[in-house]
Amino acid sequence: MTGSDNTNTSNGAADGYRETVFLPTTSFPMRGNLPKREPDLLARWKEMDLDGKILAASEGKPLFVLHDGPPYANGNLHIGHALNKILKDVINRSHRMAGFAVHYVPGWDCHGLPIEWKVEEEYRKAKRDKDSIPVLQFRAECRAWAAKWLDVQMSEFQRLGVQGEWGRRYSTMDYSSEAAIAGEIGRFLLNGALYRGLRPVMWSPVEKTALAEAEIEYHDHKSTTIYVAFPIVSDPTSAEALHGVSAVIWTTTAWTIPANRAIVYNPEITYVVMRVDETDASALAAPGEKLLVAERLVEQVCKDCGILAHHILYTMPGSALNGAIAAHPLRGQGYDFDVPLLPADYVTDDAGTGLVHNAPAHGEDDFAVARANGIEIPELVADDGRYVEWVPLFAGTHVFKAADPVCDALTGVMKQAVATGAPACGLLARGEIVHSYPHSWRSRKPIIFRATPQWFIRMDGETQIREKALKALDDVTFVPAQARNRLTSMVEDRPDWCISRQRAWGVPIAVFVNKQTGDVLRDEAVMERIVSAFREDGADAWYSSDPSRFLGNEYNAEDFEQVFDVVDVWFESGSTHSFVLNLPGLRFPADLYLEGSDQHRGWFQSSLLESVGTRGVAPYRTLVTNGFVLDEQGRKMSKSLGNVVAPQDVNDSLGTDILRLWVMNSDTNEDLRIGKEILKQQGELYRRLRNTLRWLLGALEGFTEEEVVPYEELPELEKWVLHRLTEFDDMIRQAVETHEWVGVYPALHGFCTTDLSAFYFDVRKDAIYCDAKDSPRRRAARTVLDVLHRCLATWLAPVLVFTADDAWTSRFGEDTSVHLESLPVLPEVWKDPELADRWSTLRAVRRIVTTEIEAARRSGKIGSSLQAAVELPVFEDQMQLFENVDWAELAIVSQAELSVIPAEAPKAENGTGTGVPCGAPVVTVADGEKCERCWKVLPEVGQNASYPTLCVRCADVVASGLACSSTAG
Incomplete structure (x- = not known):
């Protein structure tokens, strides 16, 4: 009997001898019915206290x-x-x-x-x-x-x-x-690492709190872009070159113009003073104005500002701008302070004007430059994103709605400058840009940088x-x-770690600040009282208790500010x-x-x-x-796209084991994809694994330790299977040690489908089904099947947690669990690389043979492979490779013989070893009659007169009572 179908009912003998064949029998069902079965198993594990038994087994x-x-x-x-x-x-x-x-x-x-x-x-x-x-x-x-x-x-x-x-x-x-x-x-x-300081942090105006970088995601955002002229009012180093000149900046945050306190240049960049000679009708600039920009960006500035013709008056290195001072374009309207030009190497001439407007309350680099030069850091924006009441012209305006009023104000001063012939001052041009901009991942609203007093952990310094x-x-x-x-x-x-949040639900930064000095109270006894109170009443104690509960008798609560900012959840x-x-x-x-x-x-x-x-x-x-999980097209999952795959839905429709198999069949180091088709593929892979376990269980029905054949007495084919198991044992133990599991379970699936189901099981089915119960070949095969079942069930158990346990208890009983088992310890003697090489070649030859058999089937020469006889020509120097191999069994045909090719096998392409060790197989129709028990076509069928429709082997098995029947056992 043979065939590639692993089901219980395939390849049955004729009705007269069906009961004498050892067909697979198992209670392990073909269909997993996982959505229903998995909750039942969870309930069984709880009833048997599996978790408790696992913990008990871990002792020591x-x-x-x-x-x-x-x-x-x-x-x-x-x-x-x-x-x-x-x-x-x-x-x-x-x-x-x-x-x-x-x-x-x-x-x-x-x-x-x-x-x-x-x-x-x-x-x-x-x-x-x-x-x-x-x-x-x-x-x-x-x-x-x-x-x-x-x-x-x-x-x-x-x-x-x-x-x-x-x-x-x-x-x-x-x-x-x-x-x-x-x-x-x-x-x-x-x-000493915790301190309170003022510096820009990512701030959500919607949520009214500072945010950590991990709470930020980037989305496209449309921003207003502006070119703004700042008239230079003082330049002690090169007064002639910069007389009547305006420094030009470009920014995508028009709302930060009220917070401007400096202009930043790069000493290594070459700058020019250009005179505007001609403009188009839309331009705000007027002919005759002198503008300072980076040399590389002149053409782009002219294009964006409607300047049709210009003339370069001066060229200078950035270092020549040292000491220059400009006026804020809104000077005279509440912005009556100097705007110094300051050096910084982060300025580039890749875009903009090569001059960067500096709003130190709203940018990390801006803040650092301002601090280094002793410039005041203004706090102009409230926690809700509106300008505070003392901001001239814009008080109460939300920063994300400020572009129009800011541009209007800048346009007004530019028109006045043009009318009076003064140096350019104010708006030169306005545009729009769509760019990647930070948003809060919760509200999905854009954020700003905002300088506020926050609590930080110092990254450098003493700690x-x-x-x-x-x-x-x-x-x-x-x-x-x-x-x-x-x-x-x-x-x-x-930068330094900002750990404070201006919210209510969290662990407060439970510290006190001296109202007179601004110093943080650093007292170990106070901290111990705070921790003790929180342990007793939770962090609510900070809000419900009198400060004296924490300060004790050593300090007067009136002298201290109690901090109510909560700590960043990432700190928690x-x-x-x-x-x-x-x-x-x-x-x-x-x-x-x-x-x-x-x-x-x-x-x-x-x-x-x-x-x-x-x-x-x-x-x-x-x-x-x-990695992250994407849909089948590689898109991020979202409700609006309708491509969300919820684990609860997979559990209810396919079962958790399918989801777990998808995880371990994926390259989890990279982004993963999931969807209906991918899950359908995983379902098919699962079916093959389940069928492997099911066939093993069926073929092992009634197996006892008395059947076990010692390793030394096993045929080569069984030893090859055991060698393959040692390879997977090494692979799995390596994965345990390194945590690198990518590729392990796809390889194990390939072993089950290619090495076992399509090869070993197929080859040995005849022996397992039709040999005598105690035949050495059948016992050897079942010895290996026993090892296979134990190995596969335990190796699959971490992934297919429900299926593997079902496959274990189906054999060993409901009071057991595969999750209480250890990885099998495989004997070192099972490792046999030379044998593996030999069988790699034999399997390659087998593929040649089966290809010819399939061609004969398609042509109609034969029906099933058991109707075939095969002659396999072998090169003379390769005959030893084919010794002790039953090619009829290996090729699953009824008859096979080797013939000698009196020549050496051709060399492989690299010039060493051998190429193909055989010639083209010849497939013919087998001589003889079909045995009604094993279906082989053999001349010997009918030699035993008592069983005229059986071959010698089958007749002997039935006659001896060692077949599978109600009388033979």
């Missing part, structure tokens, strides 16, 4: 610690959550099976603006003013919202088959966590956090390796190592952090800086990064 084993990056508790899980958690689960489960104790403590990030935003949405719907709600009531509503979604997400993670210690999950809003976070802030306070962090990364392993460059460069370039999640990795069964630092690639600027970085700043070392030994 070496630790492996994967610290869970906390997802945000504000909605149902999305496909990115599923990808990340499944990856973590595969790594944890495989480490358990490799002999490690794994105590996976899942966590949640529960503070911050996203949750506030959701609660405020409810207020807005009810037309309630959030600011009128008592802060403790508001915080309580935020806590309830986060708790609700934490429970929802925890249930959804468990439905994904993720195994963890859910009973001791952590969240940043637990009282103990809030106390620990306050304690970490205190560490920075006491070591040397930046230097220590970069050094700590030298000892961290990155997967993939190229991720090292990304995180390292981000740490190298980042970055400090989770301090209150999670000290739990029983865990350790610091963690072996592994695993998150998406966006966390190089988020959790990976904040955890590194927090740990280095308080403990001097990184909190992790290895960082693994996964």
Whole structure:
């Protein structure tokens, strides 16, 4: 009997002998019915306390610690959550099976603006003013919202088959966590790294708070562009060249003109003074005006400003501008201050004018130049994005609506300058540009840079956090390796860490500031009282307690300002190592952090800086990064495109194991794609794996240890299979050690479909189905099938958590679980590379033979392959390769013989070894009759008169009572 179909009913013998054939029998169904079966298995695991048994089995084993990056508790899980958690689960489960104790403590990030935003949405719907709600009531509503979604997400993670210690999950809003976070802030306070300072930060006018870089995303935005002339009023170094000249700037943030305090040039750039000779009708500039711009940008400036003809009066190096002073174009209207020209090497002549308008309250570079030159940093924009009341001309105007009034004011002064013959002053040209602009990822609204007093952690100076962090990364392993460059460069370039947020739901920066001196109170006893209060009552204690609870008798509360800014949520999640990795069964630092690639600027970085700043070392030994999930066309998922794939929908329609298989069949180092067609393909791959397990279970029906054949007595083919298993054992153990799983499960699928189903199972079906129960060949095959089942079930268990356990309990009983098993330890003697090379060649020859058989079938010469006889011509010097090989069995034909080609085999292309070791096979119709039990066509059929329709082998098996029947057993 033969064929490539692995089902129970294929290749059955004629009715008279069907019951004598060992056809596969198993309770493991062909269809997984995963959406229904998986919840049943989850319930069984809970009933048998599988998690408890896993923990008990880990006692005394070496630790492996994967610290869970906390997802945000504000909605149902999305496909990115599923990808990340499944990856973590595969790594944890495989480490358990490799002999490690794994105590996976899942966590949640529960503070911050996203949750506030959701609660405020409810207020807005009810037309309630959030600011009128008592802060403790508001915080309580935020806590309830986060708790609700934490429970929802925890249930959804468990439905994904993720195994963890859910009973001791952590969240940043637990009282103990809030106390620990306050304690970490205190560490920075006491070591001098925490300070309050004024500098520009990314600010959301909609959410009225500072934002971290990790909270920013970029979208196209239309901005007003303007060219503005600043008349130069003083130049002690080259008065003649700059007399009556106006410096020209170009900016995409017209609203920052009121905040201008300087113009920045590059000493290395060549500048020119050009005289305007002719303009078009739209131009605001007038002939005769003298403008200062970079030499390389003259043509672009003329084009944009409607200047048809010009003349270069002077050419000068940027250094010649040293000491020049301009007037603000709105001088006389409340902007009566000098605008110095200052050098800076970040200025380029690639675009604009080569002169950069400097608004130090609204840009990092601008701020640094102003500070270095002793220029005042004006605070002109309120937290809602409106100009404050003391801003001349524009008070109360929102910055994103200020372009028109600013341009109108600048146009007015330009017209006045033209009318009076004064140097150009004001607007020269206006345009629009669509460019990538930072937005808040929550509100999806554009943000601004705004200088406000904020709390920072110093990256450099005495604490040397930046230097220590970069050094700590030298000892961290990155997967993939190229991720090292990304995180390292981000740490190298980042400014001081702004950790304050002007919100209510979070852990407050629980410090006091002396009202007289402005100094921060650095007192260890005060911090200990704060931490103790938070541990007892949570961070709400900061809002509900009298300050004396924290200050004690040593200080007068009237002398101090109590800070109510809350800490950046990235600081909170970055400090989770301090209150999670000290739990029983865990350790610091963690072996592994695993998150998406966006966390190089988020959790990976904040955890590194927090740990280095308080403990001097990184909190992790290895960082693994996964990509983002896109749709089948490579687009980002969005509701508007209708391309969102929700893990809950996949669970309900296909089953979690399909989703888990998709993860592990993907290159998770890169961005992944998912959609209906891709999931359909994964379903097909799953079906093949399931059929492999099912056929193994069926073919192993009734297997006992007494059948086992020692390795030394196994045929070569069985030894080849065992060698292949050692190769996968090495691959899987290497993946466990390195966390590099890309390609492992596609290779395992290929082994199941190509090496097993399409080759080994096909070749050995005849022996397994039709040989005598105790035949050495059948016992040898079943010995290997036993090993195959154990290996495949355990190797697949970290991924196909439900299917693998079903395949295990179908054989070993409901009181067992594959998740309590270890990775199989395979004997070293099974490794046989020489045998593998030999069988690689034999399989190549087999493909030649089967190609000819298939051609004979298509031509109608034969029906099934068992109707064929094959003659295989072999080169004389290659005959030893074909010894001890039953080619009738290997090619699945009824008869086969070798013939000798009296010549040497042709050399391979590289001139060494052999090329094809045989000639063209000859396929003919086999002589004899068809055996009704095994279907082989043999001349010997009918030799046994008692069984006239059987071959000798089958007649002997049936006669001896060692066939599969109710009487033979």
